[in-house]
Amino acid sequence: EAQVTQNPRYLITVTGKKLTVTCSQNMNHEYMSWYRQDPGLGLRQIYYSMNVEVTDKGDVPEGYKVSRKEKRNFPLILESPSPNQTSLYFCASSLTVAKNIQYFGAGTRLSVL
Amino acid sequence: GENVEQHPSTLSVQEGDSAVIKCTYSDSASNYFPWYKQELGKRPQLIIDIRSNVGEKKDQRIAVTLNKTAKHFSLHITETQPEDSAVYFCAASIGNQGGKLIFGQGTELSVKP
Numbered sequence: 001e002a003q004v005t006q007n008p009r010y011l012i013t014v015t016g017k018k019l020t021v022t023c024s025q026n027m028n029h030e031y032m033s034w035y036r037q038d039p040g041l042g043l044r045q046i047y048y049s050m051n052v053e054v055t056d057k058g059d060v061p062e063g064y065k066v067s068r069k070e071k072r073n074f075p076l077i078l079e080s081p082s083p084n085q086t087s088l089y090f091c092a093s094s095l096t097v098a099k100n101i102q103y104f105g106a107g108t109r110l111s112v113l
Numbered sequence: 114g115e116n117v118e119q120h121p122s123t124l125s126v127q128e129g130d131s132a133v134i135k136c137t138y139s140d141s142a143s144n145y146f147p148w149y150k151q152e153l154g155k156r157p158q159l160i161i162d163i164r165s166n167v168g169e170k171k172d173q174r175i176a177v178t179l180n181k182t183a184k185h186f187s188l189h190i191t192e193t194q195p196e197d198s199a200v201y202f203c204a205a206s207i208g209n210q211g212g213k214l215i216f217g218q219g220t221e222l223s224v225k226p
Contacts, residue, residue: 031212033212033214035216040218041218042119042202042216042217042218042219043149043157043202043204043216044216045213045214045215045216048212048213048214050212056212056213058213058214059114059213059215090156090157097211097212101159101162102147102159104156104157104158105156106156107156
């Protein structure tokens with residue numbers, strides 16, 4: 001089954017404790033992206049990747065890191081989480097940026113205390 | 114910075130009526146405009162998209178129109194049904210690379226039986 005898998009689905013952590021949210025797709029997609037969703041602000045793009053070893057900043061990259069060492073995985077790293085990073089996070093992928101039908105993961109709800 | 118404005122923020126219609134959601138964008142280089150539907154507690158799903166070389170695209174009850182001169186695009190849903198109730202997001206690609214997306218703030222559509 002074609003899917004984008006995020007883990008964990010729910011996470012409660014404390015300020016400053018490094019965490020990683022994993023994202024994996026099994027569709028051999030070149031393009032992957034991370035978004036955060038906050039009430040009243042819609043979806044905001046954090047980082048995206050056009051292909052392996054190619055990553056670029058989205059609209060709100062501050063406080064986040066990503067890596068794309070292999071095609072299927074695109075982890076989101078919070079080196080020192082802060083309460084303003086409490087949010088619902090979505091990973092998405094598409095075949096290419098030109099064929100941009102994005103498939104979203106189920107989401108990760110993160111709370112930073 | 115670049116932005117996308119979406120209106121209205123809430124929209125209530127009677128079943129069978131039409132619904133129109135409008136978005137304006139600021140980047141004249143934007144060339145890809147997707148629309149996503151997000152049901153409560155679910156992940157966003159692409160429902161229709163349009164590229165800048167096309168003025169209108171239709172898929173059954175859903176259509177999108179694009180006015181590049183005025184930098185706005187709209188989602189039209191005809192013969193609305195209760196299952197159309199959801200939050201709808203527009204987005205626009207930023208720059209000519211296509212990988213970066215800016216989203217509108219969302220429109221909560223309620224279709225009353």
